[in-house]
Amino acid sequence: xxxxxxxxxxxxxxxxxxxxxxxxxxxxxxxxxxxxxxxxxxxxxxxxxxxxxxxxxxxxxxxxxxxxxxxxxxxxxxxxxxxxxxxxxxxxxxxxxxxxxxxxxxxxxxxxxxxxxxxxxxxxxxxxxxxxxxxxxx
Amino acid sequence: xxxxxxxxxxxxxxxxxxxxxxxxxxxxxxxxxxxxxxxxxxxxxxxxxxxxxxxxxxxxxxxxxxxxxxxxxxxxxxxxxxxxxxxxxxxxxxxxxxxxxxxxxxxxxxxxxxxxxxxxxxxxxxxxxxxxxxxxxx
DNA sequence: TCAGACTGTAACCGAGATGAATACACTATT
DNA sequence: AATAGTGTATTCATCTCGGTTACAGTCTGA
Numbered sequence: 001x002x003x004x005x006x007x008x009x010x011x012x013x014x015x016x017x018x019x020x021x022x023x024x025x026x027x028x029x030x031x032x033x034x035x036x037x038x039x040x041x042x043x044x045x046x047x048x049x050x051x052x053x054x055x056x057x058x059x060x061x062x063x064x065x066x067x068x069x070x071x072x073x074x075x076x077x078x079x080x081x082x083x084x085x086x087x088x089x090x091x092x093x094x095x096x097x098x099x100x101x102x103x104x105x106x107x108x109x110x111x112x113x114x115x116x117x118x119x120x121x122x123x124x125x126x127x128x129x130x131x132x133x134x135x136x137x138x
Numbered sequence: 139x140x141x142x143x144x145x146x147x148x149x150x151x152x153x154x155x156x157x158x159x160x161x162x163x164x165x166x167x168x169x170x171x172x173x174x175x176x177x178x179x180x181x182x183x184x185x186x187x188x189x190x191x192x193x194x195x196x197x198x199x200x201x202x203x204x205x206x207x208x209x210x211x212x213x214x215x216x217x218x219x220x221x222x223x224x225x226x227x228x229x230x231x232x233x234x235x236x237x238x239x240x241x242x243x244x245x246x247x248x249x250x251x252x253x254x255x256x257x258x259x260x261x262x263x264x265x266x267x268x269x270x271x272x273x274x275x276x
Numbered sequence: 277t278c279a280g281a282c283t284g285t286a287a288c289c290g291a292g293a294t295g296a297a298t299a300c301a302c303t304a305t306t
Numbered sequence: 307a308a309t310a311g312t313g314t315a316t317t318c319a320t321c322t323c324g325g326t327t328a329c330a331g332t333c334t335g336a
Contacts, residue, residue, distance in 0.1 A: 044285080097159045
């Protein structure tokens with residue numbers, strides 16, 4: 001995994017703290033410490049996942065499309081998820097070897113269970129939770 | 139994560155199926171369908187983690203250093219683990235922004251919990267389990 | 277209606293990771 | 307000594323990633 005997940009969470013938390021005021025990619029980029037184009041790329045993915053929406057034109061910017069209480073970290077994780085495999089399997093073992101022929105299926109089952117365990121944990125945390133965490137840190 | 143984890147599991151399962159007979163990197167490579175040098179690189183890591191050992195010279199090869207029942211997928215995962223972060227965080231948010239200043243710590247806690255959930259699941263599965271899975275698949 | 281403030285998206289770059297391949301010194305067995 | 311192995315360094319092509327520039331499209335307000 002790359003840092004897109006972390007940046008996306010950052011974006012959503014920031015949007016939540018804006019309380020309905022649209023945020024420009026320029027403004028978000030200054031908080032994340034990167035450039036606006038990258039932010040817009042991520043916002044495009046978040047919008048496709050139904051987590052944010054954008055107002056075009058002057059005075060526009062990005063907004064949460066749903067309540068911060070309803071957006072969990074799994075939602076963000078899936079929205080950023082290009083390659084579906086957290087632990088990719090080796091592509092082409094030798095089918096003429098008993099182990100090589102079966103290892104893929106066997107391992108896939110076990111790895112899928114582990115990934116489910118992780119996403120279940122991510123599902124417990126919402127963007128609103130993170131905002132609360134930040135407030136209590138003050 | 140890359141495919142090293144999957145290949146390492148493949149290697150260990152193969153070694154277990156050898157029942158104490160040393161396996162050459164050439165033989166392992168033919169089952170994994172890659173080249174011997176890559177296998178030896180991975181074996182070197184596995185040996186450093188105490189999971190395998192090698193016999194040099196003619197008739198030599200790799201062996202399990204511990205019982206297959208005692209080697210779990212977390213052991214393999216950690217042995218291959220170069221970069222410690224499954225979900226890396228964004229390196230340098232803007233410290234002058236309230237969200238940017240705190241998001242890292244807040245997110246880190248939650249992500250660590252999720253990663254623990256995954257490794258706990260991996261800890262439940264041993265190399266011996268995988269060998270059993272393969273046998274029952276026949 | 278036009279200028280300006282925005283978004284959305286494509287394109288390109290440099291850096292780093294990855295797997296494949298080669299090479300070679302070293303070690304044990306026969 | 308010859309041979310069959312390991313261990314490790316190096317090189318290479320490819321891919322991914324984040325950073326950046328560029329530009330067309332959209333909205334607002336003077």
